[in-house]
Amino acid sequence: xxxxxxxxxxxxxxxxxxxxxxxxxxxxxxxxxxxxxxxxxxxxxxxxxxxxxxxxxxxxxxxxxxxxxxxxxxxxxxxxxxxxxxxxxxxxxxxxxxxxxxxxxxxxxxxxxxxxxxxxxxxxxxxxxxxxxxxxxxxx
Amino acid sequence: xxxxxxxxxxxxxxxxxxxxxxxxxxxxxxxxxxxxxxxxxxxxxxxxxxxxxxxxxxxxxxxxxxxxxxxxxxxxxxxxxxxxxxxxxxxxxxxxxxxxxxxxxxxxxxxxxxxxxxxxxxxxxxxxxxxxxxxxxxxx
DNA sequence: CTTGCTCCTCTAGTCGCTAGAGAATGTAGC
DNA sequence: GCTACATTCTCTAGCGACTAGAGGAGCAAG
Numbered sequence: 172x173x174x175x176x177x178x179x180x181x182x183x184x185x186x187x188x189x190x191x192x193x194x195x196x197x198x199x200x201x202x203x204x205x206x207x208x209x210x211x212x213x214x215x216x217x218x219x220x221x222x223x224x225x226x227x228x229x230x231x232x233x234x235x236x237x238x239x240x241x242x243x244x245x246x247x248x249x250x251x252x253x254x255x256x257x258x259x260x261x262x263x264x265x266x267x268x269x270x271x272x273x274x275x276x277x278x279x280x281x282x283x284x285x286x287x288x289x290x291x292x293x294x295x296x297x298x299x300x301x302x303x304x305x306x307x308x309x310x311x
Numbered sequence: 312x313x314x315x316x317x318x319x320x321x322x323x324x325x326x327x328x329x330x331x332x333x334x335x336x337x338x339x340x341x342x343x344x345x346x347x348x349x350x351x352x353x354x355x356x357x358x359x360x361x362x363x364x365x366x367x368x369x370x371x372x373x374x375x376x377x378x379x380x381x382x383x384x385x386x387x388x389x390x391x392x393x394x395x396x397x398x399x400x401x402x403x404x405x406x407x408x409x410x411x412x413x414x415x416x417x418x419x420x421x422x423x424x425x426x427x428x429x430x431x432x433x434x435x436x437x438x439x440x441x442x443x444x445x446x447x448x449x450x451x
Numbered sequence: 452c453t454t455g456c457t458c459c460t461c462t463a464g465t466c467g468c469t470a471g472a473g474a475a476t477g478t479a480g481c
Numbered sequence: 482g483c484t485a486c487a488t489t490c491t492c493t494a495g496c497g498a499c500t501a502g503a504g505g506a507g508c509a510a511g
Contacts, residue, residue: 176477178488188489193468208476210489219441226443230415234467240440247432254436255426262419269412272405275370279402286395292387296394300380301359303366318457328458333499348507350458374498 174204174212184221191221199224199238232261278306314344314352324361331361339364339378372401418446 181188194200195211200220203211213221223244227237236257243254278299285295299305321328334340335351340360343351353361363384367377376397383394418439425435439445 176489187469189470190468192490197467206476208489210476222443223441227440228467230419230440240437243431243434244437244441247430249431251426251429251431251434251436254431254434255423255428258419258423258426258436262416262423265412265416265419269409269416272409272412276402276405276409279370279398279405283395283398283402286391286398288395289391290387291383291389291391291394294383294391294394296391296398297380297384300367300370301363301384303362316458327500329500330498332459337498346507348458350507368498 174214175218177211177213180211180213180218180221183218184225186221186225194221194224197234199234199241230261231265232257236261281306314354315358317351317353320351320353320358320361323358324365326361326365334361334364337374339374339381370401371405372397376401421446 175183177188177191180186181191184191186194191200195202200217203213203217206212220241223241224237227240232240239257240254243249243251282296282299285299287293287295291297315323317328317331320326321331324331326334331340335342340357343353343357346352360381363381364377367380372380379397380394383389383391422436422439425439427433427435431437
């Protein structure tokens with residue numbers, strides 16, 4: 172149980188097999204040792220790195236950001252300003268996204284509520300889509 | 312001023328020139344008339360359709376949904392159940408997205424707040440990324 | 452008639468995977 | 482050993498919704 176094949180790594184990390192290979196391909200995950208039959212075998216350190224990547228992706232960091240964060244993790248004596256900046260940028264992005272989605276939600280709700288389930292010709296959904304000015308309150 | 316070239320259509324609609332051509336290419340926007348010099352010229356009806364597409368994209372509908380919505384708009388005597396269903400599905404999606412982004416926001420805030428701006432080795436940002444269990448409260 | 456803008460078509464690239472083909476390897480039961 | 486099946490391998494191509502760039506033609510003003 173020192174090292175596990177890719178399927179087991181996938182199971183443990185929650186990252187799909189082709190995605191793990193993809194991460195190796197783009198240089199995010201180091202190429203692991205191979206068995207005699209040319210199969211990848213992952214050590215605990217690889218699995219940790221994979222978990223880091225997965226968690227970062229879940230939080231919405233893009234691959235380049237993760238690349239930077241991993242490099243930082245590999246150099247623990249550096250100042251963490253870069254990591255902080257990346258996280259803050261991501262936070263700002265999330266906040267912005269929530270804002271615009273909330274505006275969207277209000278508008279979609281109005282559309283859906285306004286629909287009287289009759290003919291398309293009188294449908295508020297279609298009407299609003301055709302005429303942006305009908306929903307100026309939530310500017311987007 | 313009956314019909315306008317593609318640049319002007321872009322300006323009026325807020326859709327970029329290559330995107331307008333792309334919409335034509337995928338059959339979302341009908342191919343407009345051409346001038347002698349082979350330039351596209353858009354009528355008011357094209358501009359209306361383009362505005363519809365743009366507004367729909369802003370609201371996050373995907374191209375296939377917009378294709379359906381446009382077909383509905385072209386047939387106003389049909390029942391609008393389909394339009395309603397599409398809008399409701401989109402609303403449900405937005406609501407879900409807001410939920411998960413809000414959880415994410417909480418987590419990113421904790422990370423960023425926890426960062427003491429020292430070395431990477433003690434940085435909470437990196438630490439949390441490496442260890443998902445440190446943020447179980449917001450399950451994602 | 453030249454300058455500079457707009458427009459044309461076409462191909463290829465973006466991001467982060469995902470799907471599928473076709474072949475080899477590993478494992479469990481008989 | 483042999484067979485069946487699961488897992489793995491490499492490779493290429495596709496997804497959505499554009500975006501970028503090459504290389505060329507048209508057009509309006511000075």
